[in-house]
Amino acid sequence: MFGNRTKHTGDGRGPSSILVIDRPDLPDGTAMWRIARDSGVLDLNSSYAYLLWTRDFAETSVVARMGTEVVGFVSGYLRPNAPTTLFVWQVAVDARHRGKGVAGAMLEGLIDRAYARGARFLETTITPANEPSVRLFTSLARAFGVGLEYSPLFPSELFPHGHEAEDLYRLGPWPS
Numbered sequence: 229m230f231g232n233r234t235k236h237t238g239d240g241r242g243p244s245s246i247l248v249i250d251r252p253d254l255p256d257g258t259a260m261w262r263i264a265r266d267s268g269v270l271d272l273n274s275s276y277a278y279l280l281w282t283r284d285f286a287e288t289s290v291v292a293r294m295g296t297e298v299v300g301f302v303s304g305y306l307r308p309n310a311p312t313t314l315f316v317w318q319v320a321v322d323a324r325h326r327g328k329g330v331a332g333a334m335l336e337g338l339i340d341r342a343y344a345r346g347a348r349f350l351e352t353t354i355t356p357a358n359e360p361s362v363r364l365f366t367s368l369a370r371a372f373g374v375g376l377e378y379s380p381l382f383p384s385e386l387f388p389h390g391h392e393a394e395d396l397y398r399l400g401p402w403p404s
């Protein structure tokens with residue numbers, strides 16, 4: 229459990245404004261699915277996939293809690309063939325809590341965890357039209373003072389049901 233990373237957001241009145249970056253537990257898979265669904269932007273995986281994620285990839289994923297509510301999540305894993313690279317699969321923040329640094333705080337918390345497990349690079353994919361996500365990872369690279377490169381990864385024609393291309397963003401290296 230790594231629930232000791234906290235940040236104050238909002239108006240600072242009351243415990244609900246305290247953000248806790250935590251390791252996901254099994255029941256959090258339901259909230260992760262709901263937040264992904266409500267984003268209207270992310271590819272929605274099955275509810276089973278999010279539950280499985282909280283069981284098998286909890287160490288490389290985080291949720292953001294305000295009080296008893298999950299307000300955001302990041303799902304990630306260390307690449308099996310390149311375990312010094314943390315791959316960030318999905319990042320989402322409940323619409324009511326955006327613009328307060330929640331995504332940044334989750335990613336910083338996750339990077340700390342992954343660094344302790346040997347990760348020195350972070351990868352993610354972003355569709356070219358997703359400006360908030362481009363800004364989020366650009367800002368993250370700047371905050372940590374690490375490099376950022378991007379290149380094509382999955383062209384749209386590889387997706388069977390119509391989907392924008394996904395570009396690979398690679399941040400790092402974090403110094404050992």
Ligand SMILES: CC(C)(COP(=O)(O)OP(=O)(O)OC[C@H]1O[C@@H](n2cnc3c(N)ncnc32)[C@H](O)[C@@H]1OP(=O)(O)O)[C@@H](O)C(=O)NCCC(=O)NCCS
Nearest residue numbers: 267319320321326327328329330331332360361363364367
């Ligand atoms: C993208 C998303 C996760 C950002 O969450 P957030 O908690 O609002 O982000 P933060 O407040 O931590 O902002 C982090 C940085 O991103 C920038 N940013 C966030 N949302 C932005 C937006 N809509 N437009 C422009 N920049 C934005 C912020 O300005 C900030 O940069 P700064 O540090 O240079 O000021 C959120 O908008 C979301 O859930 N979107 C839907 C799902 C999605 O697109 N996920 C990303 C693809 S996996």
